[in-house]
Amino acid sequence: MDLVIDRxxxxxxxxxxxxxxxxxxxxxxxxxAKAKADGTAPGITKHIAPTALLWFRWASxxxxxxxxxxxxxxGLGLGNAFLLKGGVAYIGIxxxxxxxxxxxxxxxxxxxxxxxxxxxxxxxxxxAKAARIALLASRTNTMLSxxxxxxxxxxxxGAMLFS
Amino acid sequence: MKNPLDSIxxxxxxxxxxTIVLFFFAKNFLG
Numbered sequence: 001m002d003l004v005i006d007r008x009x010x011x012x013x014x015x016x017x018x019x020x021x022x023x024x025x026x027x028x029x030x031x032x033a034k035a036k037a038d039g040t041a042p043g044i045t046k047h048i049a050p051t052a053l054l055w056f057r058w059a060s061x062x063x064x065x066x067x068x069x070x071x072x073x074x075g076l077g078l079g080n081a082f083l084l085k086g087g088v089a090y091i092g093i094x095x096x097x098x099x100x101x102x103x104x105x106x107x108x109x110x111x112x113x114x115x116x117x118x119x120x121x122x123x124x125x126x127x128a129k130a131a132r133i134a135l136l137a138s139r140t141n142t143m144l145s146x147x148x149x150x151x152x153x154x155x156x157x158g159a160m161l162f163s
Numbered sequence: 164m165k166n167p168l169d170s171i172x173x174x175x176x177x178x179x180x181x182t183i184v185l186f187f188f189a190k191n192f193l194g
Binding site: 084140 | 168171182193
């Protein structure tokens with residue numbers, strides 16, 4: 001029973017995480033470029049982006065923890081997944097990609113977005129550099145999400161693909 | 164050469180290419 005609930009929360013938090021990631025990349029970044037041109041950008045940077053980032057970064061933690069719990073409690077083994085052992089190797093690739101994405105969120109995206117949004121002090125030059133790093137990390141996560149989702153789904157449901 | 168991550172289309176195409184590469188890696192070397 002606990003595994004069903006854990007898996008349910010893993011999928012819900014994963015949808016929140018990747019959904020907000022896609023929102024940032026496909027909607028907010030292009031929208032912000034247009035908003036800067038007509039002076040409406042502060043509406044996004046003050047009222048929307050900080051809340052989106054709050055849900056985004058904590059959803060990433062929830063997704064990773066519920067995924068790790070599932071791998072361990074289901075008997076597949078967290079270690080087996082990360083060591084790409086046997087049949088757990090496929091979901092293990094997804095776990096590695098998700099872990100790299102989690103690292104990008106907390107080490108590259110969030111600290112740099114704090115500078116960009118003025119949540120911490122930064123010069124204009126530092127803000128421009130931070131914006132570039134945050135954008136590339138966010139785009140990297142969008143790219144990684146594509147194989148990550150494939151291997152998360154293919155692991156338990158696509159064994160025939162690998163035989 | 165332009166960075167594919169500078170555009171949304173480039174990002175998505177890179178994601179699919181990476182999926183194909185990892186799929187054949189997994190199929191041939193893992194499991």
